[in-house]
Amino acid sequence: MFVAATLAILVSLVLLVVRALKGPTVFDRLVAANSIGTAAILLLAVVGFLTGRPEFLDIGITYALLNLIGTLAVLKYFRFGDLAHSGGEEPED
Amino acid sequence: MQMVIDILSWVLLVAGGVFMVISAFGVNRMPDVYARLHAASVADTLGAGLLIAGMMLQAGPTLVTAKLVMILAILFFSSPVAGHALARAALVAGVRPHVDHPEESGEACGPEFNVEAIPHETVREDVKLIPSLGGRRPASRKAAAEPKTAKPKTSKPTRTAAKPARKPAKKG
Numbered sequence: 001m002f003v004a005a006t007l008a009i010l011v012s013l014v015l016l017v018v019r020a021l022k023g024p025t026v027f028d029r030l031v032a033a034n035s036i037g038t039a040a041i042l043l044l045a046v047v048g049f050l051t052g053r054p055e056f057l058d059i060g061i062t063y064a065l066l067n068l069i070g071t072l073a074v075l076k077y078f079r080f081g082d083l084a085h086s087g088g089e090e091p092e093d
Numbered sequence: 094m095q096m097v098i099d100i101l102s103w104v105l106l107v108a109g110g111v112f113m114v115i116s117a118f119g120v121n122r123m124p125d126v127y128a129r130l131h132a133a134s135v136a137d138t139l140g141a142g143l144l145i146a147g148m149m150l151q152a153g154p155t156l157v158t159a160k161l162v163m164i165l166a167i168l169f170f171s172s173p174v175a176g177h178a179l180a181r182a183a184l185v186a187g188v189r190p191h192v193d194h195p196e197e198s199g200e201a202c203g204p205e206f207n208v209e210a211i212p213h214e215t216v217r218e219d220v221k222l223i224p225s226l227g228g229r230r231p232a233s234r235k236a237a238a239e240p241k242t243a244k245p246k247t248s249k250p251t252r253t254a255a256k257p258a259r260k261p262a263k264k265g
C-alpha cells in the first residue's frame with residue numbers, strides 16, 4: 001500500500017516541477033516550490049515506512065521546518081533584493 | 094482487528110495520494126497565482142492529513158506516531174503562513190487576480206483593479222514594482238492617492254534624490 005502512495009506523490013512531484021519550470025512569475029514558482037517541499041516531506045515519510053526505516057521521519061521534520069523559512073527568505077529576497085533588510089523602508093541600491 | 098486497521102490505512106493512504114495528485118493538477122491548470130495557491134493548499138491539508146493518518150494507523154502507538162503528529166502540526170501551522178505571505182507578496186508586487194467576468198465581479202478585482210477597495214496599507218506607495226514579475230501599478234492609483242500626502246516613508250530627501258528614475262511617477 002505504501003507503493004501506491006509513493007507513486008502518487010512522485011506523480012504530483014513531477015507535475016509540480018513542471019509548474020515550477022513554467023511559472024510566469026516568481027510567485028508561481030514559489031507556490032510550486034512550497035508544494036514540492038510538502039510532497040518531499042510526505043515522500044520521505046512514506047519511503048521510510050516502505051523500507052522499514054522510520055528514522056527518515058526526523059529528516060522530514062527538519063524539511064518541514066526549513067520549508068517555511070526558505071519560502072519566506074526567497075519572498076523577502078525578491079521583494080527587497082536583500083535578506084538583511086529590515087523590511088520597513090525602501091531598499092537602497 | 095489487524096485486518097480492519099490495514100484496510101482503513103489502505104483507504105487513507107490511497108485517498109491522500111489521490112488528493113496529492115489533484116492538488117498538483119490544480120497547480121498546473123489554475124489560471125493565476127492566487128488560484129494556484131488555492132489548489133496547493135489541498136496538498137497541505139487533506140493530502141498530508143490523510144497520508145499521515147494512514148501511516149499513523151500502521152505505526153501504532155509508538156514514537157513514530159509522535160513524530161508523524163509533529164510533522165502534521167508543523168505543516169498545519171507553517172503552510173497557512175507561507176500561503177498568506179505568498180499571496181500578500183504577489184499582491185504588493187502588483188500581480189492582479191484573474192477574473193472571468195470583470196464587469197460582474199465588483200470593484201475589487203476588475204481589469205482596472207481599483208486599489209481603493211483594498212486597505213491603504215496593503216499596496217503602499219513606496220513599493221517598487223518589478224515589471225518582470227508582471228507588476229504594474231494601475232492608472233487610477235495615482236489620481237486616487239494624490240490627495241493623501243501623508244507618506245512618511247518616501248519623504249526622506251536622500252532617497253528620493255538618489256534614484257528618481259526607477260520610481261513610478263506619482264508626484265506628477
